[in-house]
Amino acid sequence: MRLSIFPLTGAILYPGLHLPLHIFEPRYRAMVGDALARDRRIAMIQPSDPDEGTALFDVGCVGRISEVETSEDGRYNILLTGESRFRLLRELEVTTPFRQIEAELIEEPEDEMLTLGERAAFEYESRKFAKLQGYEIDWDSVARLDDVSLINGVSQIAPFDAAAKQALLEAPNLRVRCDLLVQLMEFFGKGDPDEGNVTLQ
Structure with a gap:
């Protein structure tokens, strides 16, 4: 599947859990606006280092925007609810200001319990x-x-x-x-x- 990504070091999301985010950079405001107009999904994934445009780690998590607040200057406060982990297949060449990837969803084990x-x-x-x-x-x-x-x-x-x-x-x-x-x-x-x-x- 095609995913718009928010590469952010230290920001990890798991299926079923929530991640609050304050979106202020223009490219990511554009990403949120695009997601809200389509399926409300944003993929969280960590870059391998903080440099701009750097390679990405192999696994991230897709989140759905479950809550959103918009400020007068165009910033967003959103709450992402994790849906599924995914594995990165390749990064796509795009004209959007935000990066996009092709990925496959990871099937989660069911009914997991510890002893x-x-x-x-x-x-x-x-x-x-x-x-x-x-x-x-x-x-x-x-x-x-x-x-x-x-x-x-x-x-x-x-x-x-x-x-x-x-x-x-x-x-x-x-x-x-x-x-x-x-x-x-x-x-x-x-x-x-x-x-x-x-x-x-």
């Missing part, structure tokens, strides 16, 4: 990590989340670098993503939180 031991180990490591970082967490609310919402939600907002977040997005299933999250939290927990984010690069 009780995996869930307990993840929550244990999460509590240690949150305490180290000084995060205030409502653990009762966390306990009520299903496994997919918990693991993907933490993967989306975790303060890791672009390569780590990309590795989480590309994980083939929930169990692999959970294991990687635990490894990242353990690794990051060994460092000084004032020195910045963990890096896999």
Whole structure:
């Protein structure tokens, strides 16, 4: 399928989750306007480095604009709801100010669940990590989340670098993503939180 992309380092979206975005650059305002006139879909994908026009990572996520606010100067505040991960096939030559790609959707595993031991180990490591970082967490609310919402939600907002977040997005299933999250939290927990984010690069 043909997708209009918003290449943004550190911005990861998962199916079923939400990503708020403030759109102010003219080319991306044009992209949002185009999406609203068609199917309301925008594809989030990370560039391999911050330079303009750089190569893209292989996997991203298509989102549908579920909420939109327009300011008088033409800026947008939108809320993207993740629909499906996709794999990049090729970038297209286009005349639009925003980039477009050809991609194939990734079929997600159904009814994924962790074992009780995996869930307990993840929550244990999460509590240690949150305490180290000084995060205030409502653990009762966390306990009520299903496994997919918990693991993907933490993967989306975790303060890791672009390569780590990309590795989480590309994980083939929930169990692999959970294991990687635990490894990242353990690794990051060994460092000084004032020195910045963990890096896999």
